[in-house]
Amino acid sequence: MAGHGTEEHPHGADRLCEAGDRVYSRAVRRGRVSRLDAEPVPCLLDLALLHPDPDDMAWLVPTSPQEVMTRLLHGLYDEVSASRQRMGSAVAAFEWYAGLGGPAPGTVAGEGVAIRVLDGASRIQAALDEATEACTTEVLTVQPGGIRREHELSEGLHRALALRGRGVRMRDLYNHVARHGQGLLNYLELMGDAVEARTLDEVIDRLILFDRTVAFIPANADRTMALELRHPALVGYLGTVFERLWRLAAPLTAPLPDTRIEGVSHREQSIAALLAEGHQDAVIAERLGISVRTCRAHIARLSETLGAASRTQLGVRIAQVGLDVPLGADAVQPSGSTIPERPMR
Template sequence: MAGHGTEEHPHGADRLCEAGDRVYSRAVRRGRVPRTDAEPVPCLMDLALLHPDPDDMDWLVPTSPQEVMTRLLRGVYDEVRESQRRVGSAVSAFERYAGLGRQLQALTSPGGGTAIRVLDGLSRIQAAMDEATAACTTEVLTVQPGGIRREEELTEGLHRALALRGRGVRMRDLYTHVARHGQGLLTYLELMGDAVEARTLDEVIDRLILFDRTVAFIPANAERTMALELRHPGLVEYLVTVFERLWRLALPLTAPLPDTGIEGISHRERTIAALLAEGHQDAVIAERLGISVRTCRAHIARLSDTLGAVSRTQLGVRIAQVGLDGPPHSGPPGPPAPVRVAGRGSPSVR
């Protein structure tokens, strides 16, 4: 879309240029258009009249004319005394488009809103999150993958968290165990007080934010420059179930990590051993646990030394011999059992 700017399309959604009118009309009639068709008319993307197809990012689907009209009128009504002519123009324009796209009803949720909406760009993601925050009245559930949270990440959403706390909204956050070591997270939780409850797991799913169990946000690409806004009751209920099951397995932030029962092997090394036994590479293990590849390899080296392994193959055998090849136990630790480390003398208990 290089070479095209908003200066070439100095208009609003109520009076499209001829090129934009042709492409949008075609999209409404057919249900979608190739992304290349919209490149000469960036106004359609700028005005959110077209957005990426969740099933194929090379195609664009039209925002329903009714939804466009509602969004437009929401801003127009703020200036109704000065903009009555534009209100009539917007209604007239989108009544014509509304007759073209009856097939778009299949893309809407039972409640009448868009079931899946692609948010392309950080500004649109932020705007949608702010809108959901403003409408939230009861509960927010979040899953925050990765390791230690950077200060800028925590500051970015702080205004929303404080607004929610001010309205009495309860928040529950899931992090990886690594996040426990970040002072920024501890400061954030101290600031939020009893409005936020945090728990941790060895690894969590990708980022998830749920508002009032009615709308969910998940990433749509690896760079997190695109997101999906989900409002379909079935999808949202499924994500709530996933969160609740992870929550039951997680440990409160104030609770200590369980003991592995093997002297010299930490809880994190126990988790790495289980992932190695599943055949994962170092980079994959590091990403899942929210640590750097260098840190991951340092843990593997210490694990090899503790188990007396001189190669990756031998390390795999040692892991199986001492029973580290199963998923680590995240609940309250039971009494440790004596474990003999292969290649060592007497059994050791921790």
């Protein structure tokens, strides 16, 4: 009968069938139920929720709900304990298997993950703070963009001060336009000899390199994601790129090279060279760290200085006076460059 009842009512005491719920509830309320009434629900006997009344075998009395609950909880505890034991055995077994192989793909012995994606400002900040705490000798940074705002400089000030306190040397590369920001000048004055800054017309995207062992670069355009790089080849490559840019850059305290063409500023020379390469105004502005509006104002002034009535004519004038060659440590300016006479109008 027990097997037959179980087949018709395949459930446990924690979830009774509808008929079993009615009969067991009645038995609890009344203290007993007739065996005839319990015949349609043999599951109650199979689960020991009802048992014969020793004073009258025609009746069945309920097992107290408190006793049933204790029994259920004890069974669940045994199941959980058994599951935890199986889980521990599985972990131990596969830890042993994992030890049979070499380092996981993408890792370097002693260095952890070679490339790690940092998603979100909080994770990026935490990784930078960790690298700052571990840094002992040198930090190299490239900071593209225009004039550095006070809040941008203050965001990393606590890291810079911590590094200075440990005697770490810092070298920073900026766009030339950053020279005009008082915030940067204040920051460098505060840091003293701990920081050396140089500028270029154009720099690469943002880079922070700690002790030539870990580097951080943006992973998307809006810089909400970053890559943490620890692979020696990648970090070494970025260090070489920085050193070559550093050699070409001008110290922040030194004047910018003269264009040797009267009436043309250094920035206008840079814009002229990029115009000669065929770049649009927005691209030129981004590469030089200035606004598009400022870029167009310089182009208008350059056109007036060179006597160009159109963009096409401006391109010709730029080539004629040698402004199509970018200024730099290796750039050679044509000797005796002069501005051609303005065309007759």
